[in-house]
Amino acid sequence: MPAGPARPNAWRGPLLRALFVVALPLLLVVLWWFTSDGSTDVYWPPLRTILRTFPDVWTRARLRADLVPSLLRLLAGYASAAVVGVALGTVIGSYRKVRAVCEPVLEFLRAVPPPVLVPVIMLFAGIGDTMKIVVIASGCVWPILLNTVEGVRALDSVMSETARSYGITGPARMRSVVLPAAGPQIFAGLRQALSVGIILMVISEMFAASNGLGFTIVQFQRGFAIPDMWTGILVLGLLGFLLSVVFQLVERRVLGWYHGLRDSSRRSP
Amino acid sequence: MSRKQPRAGGSAGRAVNAALGAAGLAAFLALGEVVPRVGIVKARYFPPTSRIARALGAEITDGTFWTDLGDTLTGWALGLVIAVGAGIVVGVVVSVVPYLREATASTIEFLRPIPSVALIPLAVLLYGTEMRSVLLLVVYASFWQVLVQVMYGVRDVDPVAEETARSYGLGTWARVRHVLWPTALPYVMTGVRLAAAVALILTVTAELVIGAPGLGARIAVAQTSQAVPEMYALIVVTGLLGLLINVGARSVERHALAWHQSVRGEVAV
Numbered sequence: 001m002p003a004g005p006a007r008p009n010a011w012r013g014p015l016l017r018a019l020f021v022v023a024l025p026l027l028l029v030v031l032w033w034f035t036s037d038g039s040t041d042v043y044w045p046p047l048r049t050i051l052r053t054f055p056d057v058w059t060r061a062r063l064r065a066d067l068v069p070s071l072l073r074l075l076a077g078y079a080s081a082a083v084v085g086v087a088l089g090t091v092i093g094s095y096r097k098v099r100a101v102c103e104p105v106l107e108f109l110r111a112v113p114p115p116v117l118v119p120v121i122m123l124f125a126g127i128g129d130t131m132k133i134v135v136i137a138s139g140c141v142w143p144i145l146l147n148t149v150e151g152v153r154a155l156d157s158v159m160s161e162t163a164r165s166y167g168i169t170g171p172a173r174m175r176s177v178v179l180p181a182a183g184p185q186i187f188a189g190l191r192q193a194l195s196v197g198i199i200l201m202v203i204s205e206m207f208a209a210s211n212g213l214g215f216t217i218v219q220f221q222r223g224f225a226i227p228d229m230w231t232g233i234l235v236l237g238l239l240g241f242l243l244s245v246v247f248q249l250v251e252r253r254v255l256g257w258y259h260g261l262r263d264s265s266r267r268s269p
Numbered sequence: 270m271s272r273k274q275p276r277a278g279g280s281a282g283r284a285v286n287a288a289l290g291a292a293g294l295a296a297f298l299a300l301g302e303v304v305p306r307v308g309i310v311k312a313r314y315f316p317p318t319s320r321i322a323r324a325l326g327a328e329i330t331d332g333t334f335w336t337d338l339g340d341t342l343t344g345w346a347l348g349l350v351i352a353v354g355a356g357i358v359v360g361v362v363v364s365v366v367p368y369l370r371e372a373t374a375s376t377i378e379f380l381r382p383i384p385s386v387a388l389i390p391l392a393v394l395l396y397g398t399e400m401r402s403v404l405l406l407v408v409y410a411s412f413w414q415v416l417v418q419v420m421y422g423v424r425d426v427d428p429v430a431e432e433t434a435r436s437y438g439l440g441t442w443a444r445v446r447h448v449l450w451p452t453a454l455p456y457v458m459t460g461v462r463l464a465a466a467v468a469l470i471l472t473v474t475a476e477l478v479i480g481a482p483g484l485g486a487r488i489a490v491a492q493t494s495q496a497v498p499e500m501y502a503l504i505v506v507t508g509l510l511g512l513l514i515n516v517g518a519r520s521v522e523r524h525a526l527a528w529h530q531s532v533r534g535e536v537a538v
Contacts, residue, residue, distance in 0.1 A: 020371040025379065043394050100286040101293035108294075111466075111511030115474040116485070116504050119492035123314045195384065199474070202386045206478055214386075221390035229390050236387035244382035 045227045050234070053227040058235060062216075067235070070212040073129060074201045077136025081193060085141045086186060089148025090178065099149065110146060114139030114196055115203045127208035132201070139200045140193035147189025151182025184258050187251050194247055198240055213239070316498045324498035325505060334487070338506070341472055341483035344400055345514075348407030349468045353461055355408070356415025361445060361453075364423035381417065385410035385471060386478075393479055403475040403483070410471045411464035415457070422456030423449055455526055462518040469511055484510075 029047075036046045092099050092106075118135050125131035155178060163169075163177045179186075205214030217232035252259065301318040304310055312320075328334045363369045385406050392402035426449055434448045476485025484507055491500040 017371070020368070021375040024372050024376045028376065043391070097289065100289035101296075103286075104290040104294045105297045107515070108508050108512055111515055112504060112508035113470040113473040113511060115470065115477055116488055116507055118477075119488060119500060120504065122492075123497065124310075195382065198384045199386050199470075202384060202389075203474060203478060206386075206389070217387070217390050221393060226394070229394075233387045233391065237383040240382040240384045240387075241379055 042224075042226055045230060049227050050230045054231045054234070057228050057231045066211050066213055066216045067239075069129075070201055070205065070214070073132045073204075073212070074136060074197055077133045077200070078140055078193065078197045080133070081137040081140035081197075082144055082190060084137070085144030085189065085193075086148050086179075089145045089186075090152050090174070090182075092145075093149040093152025093182070094178075099153070106142070106146060106149075110142040114142075114200055118200075118204055118207050122208065132204040132209070132212075135204045136197050136200045140197045143192035143196065144186070144189040147185045147192075148182060151185025152178060154185070155181050180257075183255055187255060191247060191251075194243060195240075198243065202236065313497065316501060320498045321501045321505065324496075325502035328499065328502050328506070337482060337484050337487045340400070340481075341476065341485070341510075344403040344407060344475075344481070344483060345468050345472045347400075348404050348472065349411055349461075349465055351404070352408045352411035352464055352468065353415050356412050356460065356464070357419055357457060360416045360419025361423065361449070364420050365441065365445060365449070370420070377413075377416065377420075381413040386474065389475070389478055392475070398479055398481045400481060402479050403472055403481045406475045407468045407471045411468045414464040414467055415460040418456045418460030418463070419453060422453030425456065426452045458522040458525055462515075462522055465514050465518045466511065469507075469514055473507055 033047045036044055037048060039046050092102050114135075117138055118131075121131050121135050121138065125134055159181065160177060163173055168177060201212075202214035202217075205212035206218050209215040213232065213236060217229060217236070220226075220229040220232055298318050301315075301321075303317075305312040305315050305317045316324075363373050388406055388409060392405045396402040396405070430448050430452075431444070434444045439447065472483065473485040473488075475481055476483035476487075477489050478485075480486050480489065484503055488500055488503045488507075491497075491503060
């Protein structure tokens with residue numbers, strides 16, 4: 001990697017970095033703006049039209065009616081998946097016998113594409129909020145569970161022996177030895193689960209719902225309200241982006257010690 | 270991922286694990302038989318294992334099932350190939366050309382978390398229930414998995430090796446071929462494995478929601494016509510497919526990286 005100018009002035013570094021961050025997105029937006037400007041294609045409306053439609057469509061009332069329920073379902077499903085996944089994963093990961101018994105079944109269950117669960121869960125839970133929360137939870141749980149199993153399994157034996165010889169057992173061992181050691185793996189699972197969760201949130205609302213982002217966007221598409229549909233796609237994109245930023249912030253806070261350790265070991269060859 | 274396990278020695282340990290796994294699987298299937306028969310859940314919603322197995326048998330002897338399976342596999346494979354090819358080319362170019370990586374970082378971070386299902390309405394409008402709808406979603410979703418891994422891989426290149434190759438006067442292409450590619454390959458393989466799983470999820474999802482021909486659409490039909498055992502049988506098929514893809518991807522990975530793992534095994538004592 002060429003390191004750029006050998007010794008950038010104090011102000012040039014940040015400025016240059018900021019330029020790098022905004023240059024391409026700006027360029028793409030400008031490109032989209034001008035190439036679509038004269039567009040008469042119904043499906044690709046000019047960006048100008050989309051942006052003009054945006055505030056009309058996503059009013060405060062609509063955000064409350066569609067975005068909030070979607071987010072609450074996502075949160076409920078994701079949180080329950082996290083609790084169940086980490087708890088079960090810790091148990092399965094800690095006992096070699098249990099792991100051997102469960103592994104093939106878990107591998108199979110994980111391999112089932114989560115969206116096909118929507119029709120099944122609709123049978124049991126109808127088409128209400130419960131169905132959507134269960135769908136989200138049952139899709140998100142596998143990456144969390146399996147990553148927790150891997151993380152707990154790979155627990156450093158020296159560390160766990162040391163903890164034992166100091167008499168650290170039970171909940172204390174869980175809190176200060178097992179979970180921190182498996183933390184990076186657990187967060188890898190949580191990250192995968194987040195994108196699965198968003199997908200399932202949208203899909204479950206596309207199937208059967210009376211509100212929510214997925215429902216509204218499909219509604220626009222069926223009504224051939226194309227610019228409105230585009231604004232919906234933008235909202236989903238922004239939502240995905242924001243959630244991943246929030247996730248990163250949380251991860252950096254919780255796993256701060258780990259990233260610091262990794263960075264310092266990377267710096268010193 | 271075969272970590273050495275203390276005590277459970279070699280093939281004997283593996284045989285015990287396999288037996289335990291088989292027992293777990295048998296217990297799982299038995300549970301699926303007993304729970305609806307005893308009446309814990311309604312057999313109408315959750316048919317016993319034997320009923321699902323019978324439906325699965327009926328599916329296998331049905332010619333249209335194989336056509337649908339073929340459609341699903343075609344969409345999956347085509348989408349995966351396009352995504353992997355594009356991901357590798359874009360990833361290498363972006364990482365090798367100076368400044369391009371910094372210039373694209375923010376855009377990639379923004380586009381990556383956009384849930385691919387946001388594109389479903391657009392795909393429906395543009396291509397209806399054609400395979401191209403499926404491909405649009407599959408390629409979008411899998412592309413990022415590969416791209417990001419390729420970029421991680423290229424970043425991992427040893428600067429000393431890079432400088433050495435430079436000082437020997439190797440051209441850009443030779444450096445990509447002999448220095449960059451071997452370093453990045455393990456990451457690329459991880460990307461391909463992740464992309465293969467994501468591609469299946471998106472293929473089935475697109476078929477389920479959009480109605481493009483394939484297993485997903487077949488599940489949707491079974492659901493709307495209340496053919497519950499058939500629906501479960503098809504879901505089992507998608508799970509088995511996912512399992513095969515996971516196992517296949519892992520064995521390809523092991524094969525392609527045989528040299529790498531052995532080298533790493535020697536160093537990391």
